[in-house]
Amino acid sequence: MSAVALESVRVLVEHLPLMRREPTNIDERSAVLYGAYLAGAVLAVVEPRCITRRATCSAALQPRSRTDERGRTSARLGVQRSRYWRRVRATFLGGGRDAAGALYDLARTLDTPNSLSDIGFPADGIDAAAPLIAQAAVDNVRPINVDQARALLVACVRGERP
Secondary structure: OHHHHHHHHHHHHHHHHHHHHOOOOHHHHHHHHHHHHHHHHHHHHHHHHHHHOHHHHHHHHOOOOOEOOOOOEHHHHHHHHHHHHHHHHHHHOOOOOOHHHHHHHHHHHOOOOOOOHHHOOOHHHHHHHHHHHHHHHHHOOOOOOHHHHHHHHHHHHHOOOO
């Protein structure tokens, strides 16, 4: 499935900006639909597994070594994951390391909203939202506190590059 995921990223990164410049170009539109189809196929396979086998997915995402229910260690899964992300970086980032920044840059080339304020989130809502985010992130791989959530929201409202 990782090869399909990589292909979907490659196709979308290559063809979305071209389709944005020439929205009536049928070849570009077809390529974007193909990339979206591939991404959807990956999600259809991966998402149910993550929901039904949450312990496995949680163990795979955590950096410390522990054994999941199938007897593999998350350290071993971490090696597989790092190989996969190296391929993603090579495909999507040209070998760079900043995936969040690359997504931000892609969104800018597509002329999409780049901040929470662009989609209507008010700056005065940050103080109310930060505790909710911190509370909801309890199962996050790296838990965050209210101050970290607030700083993230401030940057997102401003539209800063991650």
